[in-house]
Amino acid sequence: MSVRKPTSDVGVVTFDGPGARPTMRSVPLPHVPERGALIRIDACGVCGTDLHILKGHWPGELPWPFTLGHELAGVVETIGPGLTSDYMGRPLRQGDRVIMPPLMACGECYYCVHYPSRANRCLRPTYYGRKIGFDEPPHLWGGWAEMVYIDLERLPATKIFRVPDDMSAMVGSLVEPYSSVTRAFNRAMSLGNESFKAGDSVVIQGSGPIGVMALVAARQRGAGRIVVVGAPENPRLALCREMGADATVSIDQFSTPDERVRAVREVIGGFGADLALDCSGSPAAGPEGVEMLRDGGTYVEMGQFTDAGSIDTSWHRMCVKEVQILGSWAFTPDEVDQAITNLYSVQNDYDWTRVQSTFPLSERGVADAIAAASAMECVKATIVPGL
Numbered sequence: 061m062s063v064r065k066p067t068s069d070v071g072v073v074t075f076d077g078p079g080a081r082p083t084m085r086s087v088p089l090p091h092v093p094e095r096g097a098l099i100r101i102d103a104c105g106v107c108g109t110d111l112h113i114l115k116g117h118w119p120g121e122l123p124w125p126f127t128l129g130h131e132l133a134g135v136v137e138t139i140g141p142g143l144t145s146d147y148m149g150r151p152l153r154q155g156d157r158v159i160m161p162p163l164m165a166c167g168e169c170y171y172c173v174h175y176p177s178r179a180n181r182c183l184r185p186t187y188y189g190r191k192i193g194f195d196e197p198p199h200l201w202g203g204w205a206e207m208v209y210i211d212l213e214r215l216p217a218t219k220i221f222r223v224p225d226d227m228s229a230m231v232g233s234l235v236e237p238y239s240s241v242t243r244a245f246n247r248a249m250s251l252g253n254e255s256f257k258a259g260d261s262v263v264i265q266g267s268g269p270i271g272v273m274a275l276v277a278a279r280q281r282g283a284g285r286i287v288v289v290g291a292p293e294n295p296r297l298a299l300c301r302e303m304g305a306d307a308t309v310s311i312d313q314f315s316t317p318d319e320r321v322r323a324v325r326e327v328i329g330g331f332g333a334d335l336a337l338d339c340s341g342s343p344a345a346g347p348e349g350v351e352m353l354r355d356g357g358t359y360v361e362m363g364q365f366t367d368a369g370s371i372d373t374s375w376h377r378m379c380v381k382e383v384q385i386l387g388s389w390a391f392t393p394d395e396v397d398q399a400i401t402n403l404y405s406v407q408n409d410y411d412w413t414r415v416q417s418t419f420p421l422s423e424r425g426v427a428d429a430i431a432a433a434s435a436m437e438c439v440k441a442t443i444v445p446g447l
């Protein structure tokens with residue numbers, strides 16, 4: 061693998077606040093610390109969360125101006141002598157392919173210590189692409205940039221995951237969304253006798269990147285009938301059928317919840333689906349998805365990552381249908397590794413170029429990527445610095 065020559069300046073995109081246009085900046089190539097590295101970014105996805113942040117939907121404080129982008133895959137450009145392995149203990153050297161997830165649990169707080177399976181709810185996580193402002197030197201704290209800076213002395217919870225040498229950067233940049241759906245399925249498989257199992261029918265609400273990743277994960281786990289509810293037909297629903305959904309239900313065609321519930325139940329047959337996953341971001345999905353389930357089915361809510369508001373819900377329906385309702389938030393560090401292994405094993409089963417649309421790292425490129433993702437013109441917009 062060839063390592064490109066370091067340049068003297070590094071390009072990085074920042075935003076001044078919600079609604080702001082991207083600004084391309086240039087910062088000096090940082091010195092790499094003893095237990096640190098510089099990762100040259102080859103691909104970084106545009107996440108629904110990024111879009112919500114830019115619309116001002118993020119519920120907490122944000123360190124404007126900062127660099128967005130947390131679905132990053134790249135190559136170790138420079139590595140300090142004291143950093144010799146990745147988070148999983150695999151040897152790490154210059155030229156290795158890596159990914160870095162956004163939510164990196166501290167390993168020391170109440171949740172990390174008492175409930176490691178809830179380390180996703182870490183009280184003091186390290187985040188790239190959201191939590192560290194651009195003003196903080198050396199300014200490379202997010203994925204929409206040529207490089208990202210790592211210093212384990214300063215941010216000890218930083219977790220780099222080495223990925224197989226033949227895992228493409230484009231597929232590598234899907235590890236983060238795949239980690240989220242990995243957790244959603246782990247939640248659905250944590251219910252003893254009621255757990256999701258091979259052959260079970262699945263409804264996926266939402267045909268965006270998370271919906272598509274959930275489809276891949278459902279097939280990988282041997283799901284029976286799979287129905288995706290979403291829009292638009294092109295490119296999203298058509299692609300879902302190409303990628304193995306048994307049927308799709310268009311919210312453009314079936315405009316009321318009742319119609320959609322009936323359409324889904326017709327395809328699934330019997331008394332309704334065993335499992336439904338909300339990957340839509342629309343609060344209305346919840347009560348509607350519950351009606352798509354058979355009695356005793358399981359609903360996993362992983363689509364309301366930012367607070368898009370509340371919706372009238374009859375808790376009577378949860379009671380009489382005896383459904384399991386599970387929240388699923390991001391992922392724990394071990395689920396990132398599980399996602400790498402699983403995504404790697406299906407990387408040749410799909411034409412990912414149909415899933416990912418590429419945009420260059422420039423003010424125009426990033427603005428176009430955000431516009432395309434917001435307008436649902438593509439499934440996953442991906443920033444590619446080398447483009």
Ligand SMILES: [Zn+2]
Pocket residue numbers: 107108109130131236237
């Ligand atoms: Zn994401």
Ligand SMILES: [Zn+2]
Pocket residue numbers: 165166167168169170171172173181182183184185
């Ligand atoms: Zn913690």
